[in-house]
Every structure is written in structure tokens, then in C-alpha cells.
Amino acid sequence: MRSFDEILKEFEDFFTIDPKKTHGAEGTGGKLKGRDVNLQLEIDFMDAVRGTTRQIIFERNEVCETCKGARTRPNA
DSSP states (O other), X not given: OOOHHHHHHHHHHHHXXXXXXXXXXXXXXXXXXXXXXXXXXXXXXXXHHHOOOOOOOOOOOOOOTTTTTSSSOTTO
16 A cells, blocks of 8 residues: 555646646747746645646746847847
8 A cells, every 4th residue: 555645646746737747848839938937826636636727827937029038129
């Protein structure tokens, strides 16, 4: 019989994204991915078992169209 800690470790492994197993720019049609967004969300155990959907709202930074994120004027 497995211990409670072993069962929790399985849940943690299942819900954790391993960056070594995800594809970089070659798997996204040439687009580079931005920073990861991390947040903490609590859900009931039964929602985790049955599955659930939650809507989250967050602000994100966008690249400036003028300087393309270089923070300098073009041709400066």
C-alpha cells in the first residue's frame, strides 16, 4: 500500500509542467514564447476529481509596436 505522501507526489507530478518536456519555438510555428504566468488557485477536492473550469483575469505586458521591446527609439 502506498503512503499518503506518495499519492500526493503523484498529484504534484501530474499537475506540474516540466519545461524539459515542452517544445520551444520550433514547436510553436517559429513564435517565441513569453514568460510563464504563475498564479495560485484553490479548488475543492471534488472539483479536482470531477474536473472544473475557472475563469481568471490578469494583466499582461505587451511589446511596444514602436521599439519592439528594445526600449530605444528606432534608428537611434
